Amino acid sequence: xxxxxxxxxxYNGKKALDNVSFCLGKNETMCIIGSMGSGKSTLLRCxxxxxxxxxxxxxxxxxxxxxxxxxxxxxxxxxxxxxNLFPHFNVLHNLTLAPIKVLGVSEKEAEEQAYQQLQxxxxxxxxxxxxxxxxxxxxxRVAIARCLMMKPRLMLFDEPTSALDPIAxxxxxxxxxxxxxxxxxxxxxxxxxxxNEIADSIIFMQNGKVCEKGSPxxxxxxxxxxxxxxxxxxxxxxxxxxxNAQFDRPELNARIECYCNRFGLGSQAFHFVQLVVEExxxxxxxxxxxxxxxxKSDTEVRMSLNITLSxxxxxxxxxxxxxxxxxxxxxxxxxxxxxxTTNEDGRKLIHLELNKERLL
Amino acid sequence: MIWxxxxxxxxxxxxxxxxxxxxxxxxxLILSGFxxxxxxxxxxxxxxxxxxTFLTYLNINNKLQWLYRPLQCFVATIHDxxxxxxxxxxxxxxxxxxxxxxxxxxxxxxxxxxxxxSRIFKIHIGQVGKEQYESGKMLGFTSKQIYRLIILPQAVxxxxxxxxxxxxxxxxxxxxxxxxxxxxxxxxxxxxxAHTEDVFLPLLFVSLLYxxxxxxxxxxxxxxxxxxxxxx
Numbered sequence: 346x347x348x349x350x351x352x353x354x355x356y357n358g359k360k361a362l363d364n365v366s367f368c369l370g371k372n373e374t375m376c377i378i379g380s381m382g383s384g385k386s387t388l389l390r391c392x393x394x395x396x397x398x399x400x401x402x403x404x405x406x407x408x409x410x411x412x413x414x415x416x417x418x419x420x421x422x423x424x425x426x427x428x429n430l431f432p433h434f435n436v437l438h439n440l441t442l443a444p445i446k447v448l449g450v451s452e453k454e455a456e457e458q459a460y461q462q463l464q465x466x467x468x469x470x471x472x473x474x475x476x477x478x479x480x481x482x483x484x485x486r487v488a489i490a491r492c493l494m495m496k497p498r499l500m501l502f503d504e505p506t507s508a509l510d511p512i513a514x515x516x517x518x519x520x521x522x523x524x525x526x527x528x529x530x531x532x533x534x535x536x537x538x539x540x541n542e543i544a545d546s547i548i549f550m551q552n553g554k555v556c557e558k559g560s561p562x563x564x565x566x567x568x569x570x571x572x573x574x575x576x577x578x579x580x581x582x583x584x585x586x587x588x589n590a591q592f593d594r595p596e597l598n599a600r601i602e603c604y605c606n607r608f609g610l611g612s613q614a615f616h617f618v619q620l621v622v623e624e625x626x627x628x629x630x631x632x633x634x635x636x637x638x639x640x641k642s643d644t645e646v647r648m649s650l651n652i653t654l655s656x657x658x659x660x661x662x663x664x665x666x667x668x669x670x671x672x673x674x675x676x677x678x679x680x681x682x683x684x685x686t687t688n689e690d691g692r693k694l695i696h697l698e699l700n701k702e703r704l705l
Numbered sequence: 706m707i708w709x710x711x712x713x714x715x716x717x718x719x720x721x722x723x724x725x726x727x728x729x730x731x732x733x734l735i736l737s738g739f740x741x742x743x744x745x746x747x748x749x750x751x752x753x754x755x756x757x758t759f760l761t762y763l764n765i766n767n768k769l770q771w772l773y774r775p776l777q778c779f780v781a782t783i784h785d786x787x788x789x790x791x792x793x794x795x796x797x798x799x800x801x802x803x804x805x806x807x808x809x810x811x812x813x814x815x816x817x818x819x820x821x822x823s824r825i826f827k828i829h830i831g832q833v834g835k836e837q838y839e840s841g842k843m844l845g846f847t848s849k850q851i852y853r854l855i856i857l858p859q860a861v862x863x864x865x866x867x868x869x870x871x872x873x874x875x876x877x878x879x880x881x882x883x884x885x886x887x888x889x890x891x892x893x894x895x896x897x898x899a900h901t902e903d904v905f906l907p908l909l910f911v912s913l914l915y916x917x918x919x920x921x922x923x924x925x926x927x928x929x930x931x932x933x934x935x936x937x
Contacts, residue, residue, distance in 0.1 A: 393843060394842075418844070422843065423839075425839075427836060429840035431837065433858050433859050446854070447845040448845075491844070492844075
């Protein structure tokens with residue numbers, strides 16, 4: 346269906362894509378993951394024909410996508426991060442404009458198709474609303490329906506859920522799930538749960554190159570490359586380095602809040618996690634630096650906090666040695682598991698498992 | 706007593722109105738002045754809009770920058786010159802005697818307004834954003850269709866208040882036409898003032914007429930926007 350061969354693209358002499366190649370079969374779904382600036386969006390824009398690679402070729406159904414035919418309609422639909430609906434048209438007009446003007450479909454036929462597509466994305470009653478009257482999730486679903494109106498052979502999604510709250514994300518993911526097996530999809534996302542659920546194959550990109558590719562089972566659960574492992578770990582966990590006692594507390598709190606939001610945990614859970622972090626930091630020496638890793642289980646409501654300190658022999662969570670009894674008793678009340686160990690290289694490890702009921 | 710005073714005041718006003726506006730000479734002066742002012746304004750606006758559209762087209766077209774830059778430089782420079790000086794310069798220096806005052810006023814005012822109008826056009830087209838262009842392109846529209854159906858309707862709606870403002874500036878600038886020929890509205894009213902020695906009524910009349918024209922501009926531009934650019 347789509348074959349990308351050795352494409353290279355530079356901006357101001359810096360390579361955004363460096364010899365990228367992959368193949369994708371008909372009605373398959375491929376997810377592209379990677380950190381910011383790794384070249385994911387440039388790759389998608391090259392496939393869409395919005396950017397022109399300096400080297401290499403892109404073939405869709407055996408036809409090369411050259412600069413010349415990239416200007417016309419190539420039966421490629423693209424869903425953007427910011428929806429890009431036409432704000433001066435209502436939903437129905439957003440959907441019917443291109444089929445009428447580009448494909449030459451009659452107005453009546455286009456409207457019938459538009460209603461069908463709107464039903465498909467669950468927005469049958471919103472046909473006469475304007476984009477500014479819709480929620481973010483509804484806007485993105487309209488954007489998907491607008492692409493589907495053009496009967497694309499390939500759909501490209503550029504971080505379709507990154508501007509959405511958890512509810513809107515779930516709405517859009519539901520639509521994307523329905524499209525799987527109906528249409529070939531290439532999706533850029535940071536949402537590992539979406540990748541896990543929807544992808545037939547995954548590409549991990551770094552510095553404009555394809556670092557690793559494979560099935561979800563291989564790439565998500567047994568990544569071969571260290572860079573992939575590190576990226577996935579960063580996606581799953583919140584990692585924060587505290588250099589000294591004057592560290593940026595508001596930043597740490599913001600990171601905890603973002604992490605809790607990512608899993609749809611409410612404000613109560615956030616305040617609870619924040620309290621545990623605050624109390625444990627009260628008990629530890631911060632001047633020598635420590636690493637704080639917050640991780641949540643994918644399958645159940647379980648969150649753990651792992652703290653690694655440099656070489657320290659003291660037992661910080663021992664009632665006899667703890668510097669603050671109140672903090673210690675609070676932690677004992679807030680956590681189900683408290684472990685304090687020393688690893689092989691002598692670094693102290695503290696492992697806390699937060700009380701499940703308080704996370705709900 | 707009061708009735709008598711009122712009647713004499715009313716009769717006085719009737720005479721003043723007749724002397725200033727309805728006597729044969731005054732009426733023909735006002736009508737021809739109003740007609741000239743209206744012609745200068747209408748054709749001056751059309752010329753300014755055409756010139757500004759052309760400049761904007763050159764500006765957004767990367768291949769025509771070599772033509773845009775000197776033209777924009779010229780237009781931007783003359784925009785800093787007072788409109789009346791520009792009109793006199795066009796009339797006495799550039800076209801000295803070749804064209805009549807109405808035509809020169811139209812040309813000068815069009816050039817005067819086109820610089821700022823083209824800046825307004827460019828900024829508002831830019832504000833619509835390349836995302837809209839790209840989403841149109843992904844749906845298979847040609848560049849012309851994208852501009853006509855997607856970008857311009859949004860840009861026009863946003864720029865309308867500023868364009869109306871610029872048109873009002875152009876309307877006010879028509880009053881300078883009297884410096885290069887003697888038959889515009891202000892000059893006509895000034896002649897009547899000199900002849901009748903009444904100051905209040907002629908000036909009130911011309912002020913109200915400009916106010917009326919100003920409101921008409923707002924109405925006309927809003928109607929054009931509703932007819933051509935608001936699809937829903």
